[in-house]
Amino acid sequence: MFAYIIRRLLYAIPILIGVNLLTFVLFFVVNSPDDMAVSQLGAKYVTPEAIENWKAKNGYDKPLFYNESADGLGTVTDTIFFAKSVRLFAFDFGRSESGRDISTDVRRRMGPSLAVALPTFIAGIGVNICVALMVVMFHATRLDRAAVIVFVALMSISYLFYIIGGQYLVAKTWRLVPISGFHVDGQVWKFLLLPVLVGVVAGIGAGARWYRTLFLEEANQDYVRTARAKGCSELAVLFRHILPNALIPILTGVVVLVPMLFMGSLLIESFFGIPGLGSYMLDAINSQDFAIVRSMVFIGSILYIVGLILTDISYTWADPRVRLS
Amino acid sequence: MKPVILWSDALIFLLVAALVLFFWRLRRDPQARERWRQVFASRLGMAAFTVIVAYVGVALLDSLHFRRALPPPAGVTTDEVFYDNQVSSVLDTLTAGMGERFERTYSAPFALRSFEKQTLKNDAGETVRDFPPLRHAGAHLDNPADRWADVARKSALALAWGLALAALLILPQWWLLRRSPLPWASSWWVQGVLACIAVWLVSISRHYHVLGTDLGGTDVLYQSLKGVRTGVLIGALSTLVMLPIAVTLGVCAGYFKGWVDDVVQYLYTTLSSIPGILLIAAAVLLFQVYIDLHPDAFPTGLEKADAKFIALCFILGVTSWSTLCRLIRAETLKISQLGYVQAAHAFGVSHARILARHILPNTVHIILITFVLDFSALVLAEAVLSYIGVGVDPSMGSWGNMINGARSELSREPAIWWTLSGAFLFMFLLVLSANLFADLVRDAFDPRTRLGPEAA
Numbered sequence: 001m002f003a004y005i006i007r008r009l010l011y012a013i014p015i016l017i018g019v020n021l022l023t024f025v026l027f028f029v030v031n032s033p034d035d036m037a038v039s040q041l042g043a044k045y046v047t048p049e050a051i052e053n054w055k056a057k058n059g060y061d062k063p064l065f066y067n068e069s070a071d072g073l074g075t076v077t078d079t080i081f082f083a084k085s086v087r088l089f090a091f092d093f094g095r096s097e098s099g100r101d102i103s104t105d106v107r108r109r110m111g112p113s114l115a116v117a118l119p120t121f122i123a124g125i126g127v128n129i130c131v132a133l134m135v136v137m138f139h140a141t142r143l144d145r146a147a148v149i150v151f152v153a154l155m156s157i158s159y160l161f162y163i164i165g166g167q168y169l170v171a172k173t174w175r176l177v178p179i180s181g182f183h184v185d186g187q188v189w190k191f192l193l194l195p196v197l198v199g200v201v202a203g204i205g206a207g208a209r210w211y212r213t214l215f216l217e218e219a220n221q222d223y224v225r226t227a228r229a230k231g232c233s234e235l236a237v238l239f240r241h242i243l244p245n246a247l248i249p250i251l252t253g254v255v256v257l258v259p260m261l262f263m264g265s266l267l268i269e270s271f272f273g274i275p276g277l278g279s280y281m282l283d284a285i286n287s288q289d290f291a292i293v294r295s296m297v298f299i300g301s302i303l304y305i306v307g308l309i310l311t312d313i314s315y316t317w318a319d320p321r322v323r324l325s
Numbered sequence: 326m327k328p329v330i331l332w333s334d335a336l337i338f339l340l341v342a343a344l345v346l347f348f349w350r351l352r353r354d355p356q357a358r359e360r361w362r363q364v365f366a367s368r369l370g371m372a373a374f375t376v377i378v379a380y381v382g383v384a385l386l387d388s389l390h391f392r393r394a395l396p397p398p399a400g401v402t403t404d405e406v407f408y409d410n411q412v413s414s415v416l417d418t419l420t421a422g423m424g425e426r427f428e429r430t431y432s433a434p435f436a437l438r439s440f441e442k443q444t445l446k447n448d449a450g451e452t453v454r455d456f457p458p459l460r461h462a463g464a465h466l467d468n469p470a471d472r473w474a475d476v477a478r479k480s481a482l483a484l485a486w487g488l489a490l491a492a493l494l495i496l497p498q499w500w501l502l503r504r505s506p507l508p509w510a511s512s513w514w515v516q517g518v519l520a521c522i523a524v525w526l527v528s529i530s531r532h533y534h535v536l537g538t539d540l541g542g543t544d545v546l547y548q549s550l551k552g553v554r555t556g557v558l559i560g561a562l563s564t565l566v567m568l569p570i571a572v573t574l575g576v577c578a579g580y581f582k583g584w585v586d587d588v589v590q591y592l593y594t595t596l597s598s599i600p601g602i603l604l605i606a607a608a609v610l611l612f613q614v615y616i617d618l619h620p621d622a623f624p625t626g627l628e629k630a631d632a633k634f635i636a637l638c639f640i641l642g643v644t645s646w647s648t649l650c651r652l653i654r655a656e657t658l659k660i661s662q663l664g665y666v667q668a669a670h671a672f673g674v675s676h677a678r679i680l681a682r683h684i685l686p687n688t689v690h691i692i693l694i695t696f697v698l699d700f701s702a703l704v705l706a707e708a709v710l711s712y713i714g715v716g717v718d719p720s721m722g723s724w725g726n727m728i729n730g731a732r733s734e735l736s737r738e739p740a741i742w743w744t745l746s747g748a749f750l751f752m753f754l755l756v757l758s759a760n761l762f763a764d765l766v767r768d769a770f771d772p773r774t775r776l777g778p779e780a781a
Contacts, residue, residue, distance in 0.1 A: 014591065015591070015594055015595050015598060018591065018595035019595055019598060019599055022595070022596075022599070023599070023607065026604075026607045026608065026611060027607060149369075149761075152757065152760045152761055152764060153757055155760065156701065156753055156756040156757040156759075156760050157749075157753055157756075158705055158708050158709075158728075158749060158752055158753070158756075159705070159709065160708055160709065160712060160728055160749075161745075161749045161753075164728075164732065164735060164745060167735070167736075168735045168736075168740065172735070172736060172740075179736065263600065266602060266713070267709065267712070281600075281602075281603065282713060285603070285606045285610075285713060285714070285715065286713075286714055288610060293603055293606070293607065296600070296603060297599055297600060297603050297604075300598070300599065300600040300603070301595075301598035301599055301600075304597070304598040305598055
């Protein structure tokens with residue numbers, strides 16, 4: 001098991017290099033070091049010397065990928081790509097184009113992101129499982145068929161509608177919570193309530209439908225028939241036999257998302273004015289701040305790979321038949 | 326009239342032709358026929374399909390672009406014909422100039438007066454602050470109090486015409502298909518309702534703004550209709566880009582195994598580990614820079630918007646092939662172990678032939694399921710991308726742009742609800758029908774669900 005995890009972690013390195021290469025190519029084709037210098041210096045002060053100075057100061061005076069003037073290993077290492085990527089691997093993200101330290105910003109913004117994403121995630125799973133179990137209890141009745149159509153309808157509604165509608169109804173018409181904002185003191189739940197509610201409601205359609213199919217797959221197994229045959233009540237069958245067994249596929253589908261919770265949600269955070277990583281990314285996209293975008297891509301891919309490894313581990317934990325080798 | 330063919334127009338007609346051809350060929354395959362029959366045996370499937378066809382029809386009508394011939398300038402007698410700079414589509418003609426009746430700014434549905442007060446001069450010549458009357462809506466009324474009676478009268482007339490159109494549509498179909506075992510009746514109901522609504526909307530919007538007007542004074546109903554083309558095209562064209570990449574790589578990885586498999590797996594793990602929105606944003610910004618650097622490649626604003634749109638479809642396709650590729654790879658791994666593939670090997674059939682004859686046809690169900698499932702996801706994604714600012718060009722009508730422009734309208738007092746409602750309603754109907762249809766297709770074609778007691 002330990003060896004397996006080590007191997008998976010080693011396998012992650014070429015993937016991260018690939019991710020870096022791709023983002024590097026994309027962003028430096030868009031924004032060559034000269035363009036960056038011009039936008040940083042401001043159009044007024046642009047002289048060839050000023051550009052060269054800026055590039056030298058910020059480490060952009062080397063070739064992009066291949067340094068012909070250096071020799072040996074230096075042809076590859078003495079380049080912008082190597083310099084900038086190695087720093088990412090050491091979690092040193094450098095400074096954004098507005099001069100702020102990205103690592104500090106990321107650390108500071110992780111908290112608010114998690115404060116919204118974690119309750120949404122946990123409450124979402126709870127609500128979806130409850131709804132799905134209720135529907136499964138009425139399997140093959142009119143209620144079941146109607147519920148499936150309602151689920152499909154719920155998932156056909158744009159996420160934007162849930163957010164805008166929720167803000168209008170709960171915050172503006174009923175005046176229960178503030179429309180948006182975030183405040184780090186005792187009142188923080190007031191600001192979190194609506195985003196979490198919107199996130200949970202928006203997920204019910206797709207989530208409950210998925211859990212319903214998982215439960216139904218289990219409900220057709222032999223052990224369920226046996227349980228019924230020996231006289232278990234329908235509730236006991238549902239909670240003692242179907243639910244624990246359905247946890248395996250649920251777990252594997254859900255665990256991969258856990259690390260991603262740190263990244264927060266782009267839409268929720270920007271609509272509700274939460275200073276998390278999601279709104280950080282959105283601002284970076286809008287202001288075309290590639291240093292931030294590159295760092296966020298890197299963090300995002302690490303979290304994704306961690307999620308994949310966690311999924312494998314949770315498999316062995318939930319299902320003793322699975323052995324990792 | 327001078328036809329104008331945009332790239333996206335050509336592509337969508339090509340795609341529709343390809344789909345028709347595909348199903349025409351599939352017609353002879355008894356197994357496929359049986360499965361399609363299962364999809365259409367459901368009344369819900371029939372109704373959803375009819376709605377989708379209606380949307381595609383509107384999108385196709387809106388893809389026939391042309392420039393109107395202008396009447397010759399007074400006093401000039403040359404044979405040369407001058408064309409309007411404005412490119413319009415057949416849909417614009419059919420909606421009887423709905424998009425050309427601009428107001429000054431916001432107005433509520435069926436309103437006769439503007440939503441915002443303005444400084445006006447009254448009959449006595451004094452300056453007062455009041456709601457100015459609209460330029461077009463209700464301009465034919467002598468007395469504003471007659472409005473609802475007039476609406477009712479016009480609606481009744483429109484309903485009569487709508488029923489006539491519905492009868493014209495349905496009767497030939499009834500004559501042809503009355504012995505068919507499939508539930509065509511539910512399709513006819515939907516057709517009838519859609520025909521009545523269409524006639525009603527077109528006729529009543531000559532005199533009123535059915536869904537009001539937005540900030541710029543454009544009819545919201547017209548904008549929502551223009552959004553249909555963008556929504557349908559983005560769903561269809563992105564999948565068209567994705568399919569060849571995903572299918573080729575997936576089949577090769579599953580069939581050749583070894584280093585090919587490693588490379589393909591590496592590619593899709595890398596791609597899918599990048600947060601999708603960031604990748605799309607980066608690629609869209611890249612294309613934006615390309616357009617800015619090559620302004621002469623796209624002479625008109627329309628062509629620029631169209632190029633950006635195709636680039637967006639392309640980017641969405643390139644960033645979303647990994648799921649399908651993974652599924653096809655797994656399926657190919659399974660199929661290539663089967664006896665008939667081994668037998669083909671033993672007979673010395675070439676790799677290319679085995680792939681084309683024995684493996685590809687058996688992955689068609691996965692491709693089909695992904696196509697219909699992805700379609701609705703892409704329509705929804707367009708709105709989100711436009712909100713973030715990396716979606717379709719703001720000059721191109723789309724539901725995402727409408728929502729983006731109206732995002733703070735609900736927080737006004739009184740709230741302006743009609744722009745958002747129009748966009749969300751049109752989007753919801755399309756996505757709902759696509760999702761319902763996708764569910765049925767999956768039930769019919771996915772062997773796992775077909776064998777389960779679910780289908781029984």
